[in-house]
Amino acid sequence: MTARTTHLDPAVRASMQALSAAAKKGLGDPALAELVQIRASQLNHCAFCLDMHLAIARKQGVDESRLDLLNAWEEAGEVFDERERAALALTEAVTVLTEGFVPDEVWERAARHFDEARLAHLLALITVINSWNRLMVSRRIPAGSMEW
Template sequence: MKKRIDFNVVQPKAYDAMDALDRYVNESSIGKLHKELIKIKASQLNGCAYCVDAHTADAQKLGESLQRIFLISAWRESGNIFTEAERLLFQITEEITLISQHGLSEATYEQAIAIFGEEKTAEIIMSVVTINSWNRIGVATQLRPLKRVQH
């Protein structure tokens, strides 16, 4: 496979702008694990293997179980494995990632405001927007997961 462009090298200003969005998300009030769950779910939907790999590893470092990581792709069918807030994060992530289908529904938006409030809902939306942007860069440039040492 032919190597594609490295945005950090070819378009450093664009990469810096994306990095600034990442810093915003990292400084938000969303819990670290919830940020990783959003990133994993969006990356699964977008088919970004590089990001799925990176963020599942990050979630594990935060103490997330393999069972829950494996079940993110089937969160609706997973019973009570995920909290109400986590299920809502997945719903928001799906609706924004697949925005051309119907957008962020009124029901999901209202539930987010009720559970998270306006400030945190805005942060969640920006978190989803940011990982979707990274996913599009990763898929367009065909980034591949890093090989990790197996134990």
Template sequence: MSARRISYQEFTKTAPAAQAALLAMGKAVEQTDLDKQLVELVKLRVSQINNCAFCLQIHLTAARRIGVPQEKLDLVATWEEAGIFTARECAALAWAERLARLAGHSVSDAAYAAAREHFGEDELMWLSVAIANINAWNRLGAAFRFIPPIAKQAAA
């Protein structure tokens, strides 16, 4: 069995200002005109890449609540091959993967230009903020192995 790590509840109690800042960043994205379903798909894909079960479960729940089609939830991990995502969704998912996998790479002009074909400058900025925000949450959730809420309910 793995060593005990910091729980989400301990994180929120010990670092309330950090939690509030991350939540505020997410709220700022929510207040934009970006399509909420698109943002949830991006958060799901980045959470898959970063192996964050906590964020994945939270954003699956959020995506279902706002009506993201089940087929898209089922296939977001293989979005390039699925053939069910719009060109705009594909551009957002490609951008999300590029920003989630920055280690040792820069973001090329070609990747930026491809994203800009589907997003205005402000939209791409806010999409990038959403990606940065979920990346930050993922790093905390994965580092401390925050237990997904549904797993807690199942264990009870």
């Protein structure tokens, strides 16, 4: 597959990268940030983002079995703790918006594990990875591309 276009306004790219960095920093858990970004990218079928965030997660030492089972996190038993499960449930709810909103029980579950500031950063991270996914998938940027 070849990209439809690799053009992305430099100011847009810089702004989105800054938003991503701020959300990750505020969340305060680099491994969880990567799991969230990988899960959203799986749901959005973004090969570029999957390739990038899987590589980052591996560099951070995220266990390979956790990466292998992320697509089935709900059935993965003790592989993911309750805090991670809450973040992944929120990721799916925000990414898919099946019923047009995030269900209260999903939000409340996440709120039990994250204080208000960290929850806000988690939501920002989910939002920005979804934006990145849509930019990359729409433009058909292939995995591993150096031009995007």
